[in-house]
Amino acid sequence: MYSLYFDPGLGAMIIQSIVAAVAAILLFSKNILYKVKAFFGLAKKDNDDLFDDINVKESDTDNTSN
Amino acid sequence: MTNITNHTASYKDPSGFVFVENGIVKRQINPIYFKQYQALKESGFFKQLFDNQLLVKHDEVFSSSEKIVLQPEHISFITYPYEWSFNQYKAAALLTLKIQKFAIEHGFTLKDASAFNVTFNKGKAVFIDTLSFDFYIENSPWRAYKQFVTHFLGPLVLAHYHGSQSLKLLNSFMDGIPLKMLASMLPFKTKLNPFLYSNIHLLAKFEDKHNQDYKGETKASTLSKKAQLNIVQSLYDYIKKLNLKESSEWGNYYNKINYSDSSFDFKSKIINQWVDNLNTKTLIDIGGNDGTFVRKIKASLQHALVCDIDNNAVDHNFKLINTNKNSYITPFVLDVLNPSASIGFNNLERFSFLKRIKDFAPDTALALAVIHHMSLSGNVSFDMSARFFASFSKDLIIEFPKREDSWVQRLLNSKTDFKAYFDFYNEDNFENSYKKYFQIIEKQHITGTHRVLYLMKVK
Numbered sequence: 349m350y351s352l353y354f355d356p357g358l359g360a361m362i363i364q365s366i367v368a369a370v371a372a373i374l375l376f377s378k379n380i381l382y383k384v385k386a387f388f389g390l391a392k393k394d395n396d397d398l399f400d401d402i403n404v405k406e407s408d409t410d411n412t413s414n
Numbered sequence: 415m416t417n418i419t420n421h422t423a424s425y426k427d428p429s430g431f432v433f434v435e436n437g438i439v440k441r442q443i444n445p446i447y448f449k450q451y452q453a454l455k456e457s458g459f460f461k462q463l464f465d466n467q468l469l470v471k472h473d474e475v476f477s478s479s480e481k482i483v484l485q486p487e488h489i490s491f492i493t494y495p496y497e498w499s500f501n502q503y504k505a506a507a508l509l510t511l512k513i514q515k516f517a518i519e520h521g522f523t524l525k526d527a528s529a530f531n532v533t534f535n536k537g538k539a540v541f542i543d544t545l546s547f548d549f550y551i552e553n554s555p556w557r558a559y560k561q562f563v564t565h566f567l568g569p570l571v572l573a574h575y576h577g578s579q580s581l582k583l584l585n586s587f588m589d590g591i592p593l594k595m596l597a598s599m600l601p602f603k604t605k606l607n608p609f610l611y612s613n614i615h616l617l618a619k620f621e622d623k624h625n626q627d628y629k630g631e632t633k634a635s636t637l638s639k640k641a642q643l644n645i646v647q648s649l650y651d652y653i654k655k656l657n658l659k660e661s662s663e664w665g666n667y668y669n670k671i672n673y674s675d676s677s678f679d680f681k682s683k684i685i686n687q688w689v690d691n692l693n694t695k696t697l698i699d700i701g702g703n704d705g706t707f708v709r710k711i712k713a714s715l716q717h718a719l720v721c722d723i724d725n726n727a728v729d730h731n732f733k734l735i736n737t738n739k740n741s742y743i744t745p746f747v748l749d750v751l752n753p754s755a756s757i758g759f760n761n762l763e764r765f766s767f768l769k770r771i772k773d774f775a776p777d778t779a780l781a782l783a784v785i786h787h788m789s790l791s792g793n794v795s796f797d798m799s800a801r802f803f804a805s806f807s808k809d810l811i812i813e814f815p816k817r818e819d820s821w822v823q824r825l826l827n828s829k830t831d832f833k834a835y836f837d838f839y840n841e842d843n844f845e846n847s848y849k850k851y852f853q854i855i856e857k858q859h860i861t862g863t864h865r866v867l868y869l870m871k872v873k
Contacts, residue, residue, distance in 0.1 A: 356557040356558070356559070356560060356561075357560040357621050357624070357625075358624040358625075358635075359617065359619075359620030359621035359622070359623060359624035359625070360559055360560035360563075360617060360620065360621055361555045361557070361559075361635040362620060362624065362635045363612075363616060363617050363620040364555040364556065364559055364635070364637045364641070364642070364645060365555075365635070365636075365637055365641065366612060366616065367559075367612045367613055367616075367617070367645050368637060368638075368641035368642065368644050368645050369641075370608050370609065370611075370612040370648075371609075371612075371641075371644040371645050371647070371648035371649075372641070372644045373608070374608065374609060374648055375644060375647060375648055375651075378651070398501060398505075398733060398736055399504070399505065399508055399654050402508075402511060402512050402515050402646075402647060402650045403512075403515070403516075404462065404463075404466050404468065404512060404513075404515075404516040405466060406462055407462070407465050
């Protein structure tokens, strides 16, 4: 069920496969670059203290309460 | 008697709505959304988001076959996207992406990505639209992608190239910056950047080409889960690295201001004494820079709002709040000469600063070193500023820099021929005007300066 209470934009839906392809190339090359740098010991550690990475830390406590 | 009113901003999503019952904000879920809600609850999805402080907590307080009612944790002061500093805006954008990634991995998706779904509570960005989640349908693109670009990526990239003022655009464009306009405002070199080209320029072109989709072809396009995760990840990486190239109006204010360390300490000592005597629990510091004076208050405050016109000062405050864990401070950008107005349908969707601050009803207002800016830069008369301060706070601690003060001199000299008009700017006129609305309880000269501190009580 999708409630169409706002217009997602047809163009915006179609374009996502192109955006995703560009993103994949960027992420891939970034990874390669990082590995090359790491090999030569040049990789900088991410020391951003304000923002962490995208992953949510999952706790494995019981998941039943709301 | 129960008093129930529907929240005037909550009408777009048929899944449910927000209402206020006897002063308490609650959220009703309609049967159309029961399946999603149960799945979100039973899979532990909500709990994980609560535990990570990403989504505002709620309790289920009522449940029947017609409706379920949630009571979310109370947030005493809501700030809007056009009141956020650059890094606050970034934090809100990154939070949205983080939640979307987590949602996709757990079989859900964000069905909208409005910047108004986020606010700041206890020093952190928090998602407040509990009903924004829907089931993820395999191989479907992200419906809220365009909204994310026009609400978050657009304003942030504009701020990067044109300065933090761009972050206020959502005040005029509540539903995001129009894509064509956004693309046209970016410098040509952004077309050479594959990330910005695909996410903004090409998107604007595609939207322009397909803007008359009356057949509902939207559903036809597909996108793998991996591909969608790549989009979300690349947006996250790009926004996380984005910075602002501007220096502050007040950045090193306390270095260039005419305060010696001893005068500074003296001032904070008096303020501390007064705040202690007043037993202040909630306050607002208007023109509070990076929160320096609020941090010097020793009494334990429940909640302190600190606003300033300068993005960098608010940004610095936001960073300090995160490093020092000053979760009782809520910083935001506010131009006291043009506070946020009420906007949206019927002018009732986003509330004005004055409405929100009156509801918040702080015990005390601090106005340190702002009156000369209001009077001399803004031409606001003493009577007008007194009425303004008296409208939302019981007690006022206000600092008055006299004519001899170097900042006042600077402002007066910049008036050149018009200078005589500002002859009204003196201690007597100030006191007489403020006495109409306030009772002056105490008055203290700050030694070593040409400044006076007043403690006033509203009449």
